[in-house]
Amino acid sequence: MGDLPKGEFSAVTLHNNMLEQVIGSGASELLLHSYRRSFNGFAAKLTNEEAEKLADMEGVVSVFQSQKKELHTARSWDFVGFFEHSRRTVLESDIIVAVLDTGIWPESESFDDKEFGPPPKKWKGSCQKSSNFTCNNKIIGARYYRAKGDYPLEDLQSPRDSVGHGSHTASIAAGAVVSKASLYGFRAGTVRGGVPSARIAVYKICWYDGCYDEDILAAFDDAIADGGTSINTFDLKGKFYPLIWGADAPKYSSSESRVCLPGSLNETLVKGKIVLCDYLDFMEGPLQAGAVGALIRDDGFKDFAYTFMLPVSVLGLTDGSDILHYINTTKKAEAAILRSTEEKDELAPYVVSFSSRGPNILSLDILKPDITAPGVDILAAWSEATTVTGVINDKRIVPYNIISGTSMSCLHATAVAAYVKSFHPTWSPSAIKSALMTTAWPMSPKTNTDLEFAYGSGLINPSSAIDPGLVYDAGEIDYIKFLCGQGYSSKQLRLVTGDNKTGCTKATNGSALDLNYPTFALVVSLSGDDTYFSRDFHRTVTNVGSPVSTYNAIVNAPKELDIKVKPNVLSFKSIGEKKSFVVTVAVKVGLPTVSGTLVWDDGVHKVRSPVVAF
Known part of the structure; x- marks a missing residue:
């Protein structure tokens, strides 16, 4: 390419x-x-x-x-301080959110086009003809992609969502305001997208068997041209039932029945009982065998909810082993599973265990991740062509579902970027990213032991992102210097830029340290007998706040990390004015990861950037 x-x-x-x-x-x-x-x-x-x-x-x-990609997958907006009646702009209805996913369920209330006018004039896309799908003034475009040509039997050959994931993510980003939504009473309340007045363009690239690279690229190509900018839902009433270990009820093999695989359990021994299983999944096996519930002995992820096909309680290996001992030493072992309850997590926000961590091994000098957004136990729209778990034997059909994943987090960030764009339509992608990062809520290292490699700049803060004060902007020349500094040859660079006048020379061979990014990452190199390791970072900020303003540099860092800023005062006389400065970071060699912050403060805005040495 x-x-x-x-x-x-x-x-x-x-x-x-x-x-x-x-x-x-x-x-x-x-x-x-x-x-x-x-x-x-x-x-x-x-x-x-x-x-x-x-x-x-x-x-x-x-x-x-071409590789096959797998899908990652309602009070999240209120949690980040972005309330239903937060400041809006009329331009929000001109924002088009392109969603590349499993399609959409257009009949969901989250995609109702009531009070929407016609699509914005910049829209150049289309609604692909299909026998079971129509667009409206909310869903203004829809296409589906399958270069392989063979469609999964479980799927719908149209933009309609038969998995649920696409409807969920689309409603997180731009779903309409819907009151009294819940999953069997859980997360009950009003659900809405980050930019509820925005339009949605749907590009169905993911199917039951995954998402393929050639389709993803085709959808990206079209989207840009188009103008796109563990839960128990059951209740056993507290009744006690006979308890049996899966390994004691094999249909063929105890090695399979102990983990309760589908078809592995003896129906006669399991029917009407609660089964202890040694593996965490949807529990289709116990359901097929006629069990009334399951206990799972597993030390897997415990910081987000699971949805099962029958009443389930998940135990750690220690507690699970105690249950097994009880079964083996009791003549008539019994158990009861109570309905799930909701509790406030006093440690939130923190980054969930399944989320990726930095650093980015391809470019250690750029701190990753950039930012954190809600992605755990998110209630949003669901496709009624599938079930709560997506497993065929599950008979529950719901309009809203609770799931977790990077996809949910990504769409929160996408919505906030669209929200900022609605206020500042001329801002570059780099400026918008800077606004999101420098206004983020700080997160606690006590509940996030991986520090900035877990949460980046912090938790996304939509209300502040529209008025960041200063932005770290970057254009084509900045990234040309970055690529040259990363080892690109002139030939490789020209093939990427399409401009034969560009090339990697001594003048354009930049350092990743000087990419105008709103974070600072110092990779400590062990050399000789040096006690401290030091590097300079060059940055330029653009004033987008008050025309006449003065910002003071405020450094917060542990004694092991020395951060100096020169100059430490920036004075502006107009909007759009740029000022440059140098940050010198020094750290004692041999220490684990240490971090601090640089904040530019004018009394109104706090332009915050993390500084990390590792």
Whole structure:
């Protein structure tokens, strides 16, 4: 893939010609997608040998095999201080949120187009014809992608969501305000998206068997061109039931029945009982065998909720072993499972155990992650073409469901970016990212032992992000210097930029330390007998707050971390004015990760950046 050629060109012709040089005639039959709007590239069916030959051709930036991606998956907005009646702008209805996922369930109240006018004039997309799907003034566009051509039997050949994930994420970002939503009484309240007045464009790229690279790229290409900017729902009434260990009720093998796999349990021994299982899953096996509930002995993730197909209680290995001892030493062992209750987590916010941590090994000098957003136990819209768990034997159909995942967190961040964009339509992506990061709520290292490598700049703060005071902006030249500093050759750079005038020279060979990013990451190098390791970071901020303002640098850091800012006072006389400064960070060699903060404060705004040495 690379940048688009200058002037008029036919992408399909260009890509067919390239394929013909590799495989000869019949190239057009192997071309799956031709990407021509936002980047220059194509997807094709090739052997390994043909792919290697293509990669060696002049003008080819990269060739990679298509991979299948898996899906990651209501008071979250209130939790981050973004309430229903927070400040809005009329431009919000011109914001189009593109959702690349499993499609959408258009009949959900979250996607009602009541009081919506026609789509904004900038919209260039379409609503792909389908026998069971229509768009409206809320869902203004919908397409589906399946280059392989073979559709899973469980799925719908349309933009309609038969998995639930896409409807869930879309409603987090831009769902309408819906009162009295819940999952069997849990999380009861009003659900809404971050930008409820925004429009939604749906690109169905994920199916029951996953999401494929060639479809993802095609949807990205179209979206940019289109203008897109453990829960028990059951109640056993406290009644006690006979208790049995799965290994004592095998249908064929006790090694399978102890983990309660589907078809592994003896129905005669299990029916009407609670089963102790040694593996955490949806519990389809006990349900099939006629069990009334299950106890799970597993030390898996315990900081987010699971949804099961029958009443379940999850125990740690120690407590689970005590239950097993009780079964083995009691003639008529019994158990009861009570309905789940909701409790406030006094330690929140903290980053859940399944979430990825930094640093980014490809570029250690850029602190990752950038920011944290709600992604655990999120109540949002669900597809009524699937069940609560997505398992066929589950018979529960709901309009709203509670799930957790990076997808939920991502859509919260997407919604806030769209919210900021509605107030500042001319801001660059870098400026918007800076606003989100520098206004984030600080998070506690006591409940996040991985520090900034868990939460980045902090918990997203939508209400403050529209007025950050200062932004760290970055443009094309900044990233050219960054790529050159990362080892790109002039040839590689030109293939990416599409501009033969660009190149990596001594003048453009920048340092990742100087990328105008709103964080500071110092990678400590052990060399010689040095006691301290030190580096300089060059940054430039743009005034987007009060025209006449003075910002003072405030440093908060432990004694092991020395942070100096020069100059430590920045005075502005107008909006858009830029000021540069240098941050010198020094740290004692041999220490574990240490961190502090730099805050630019004018009495109104606090422009906060983490400083991390590791």
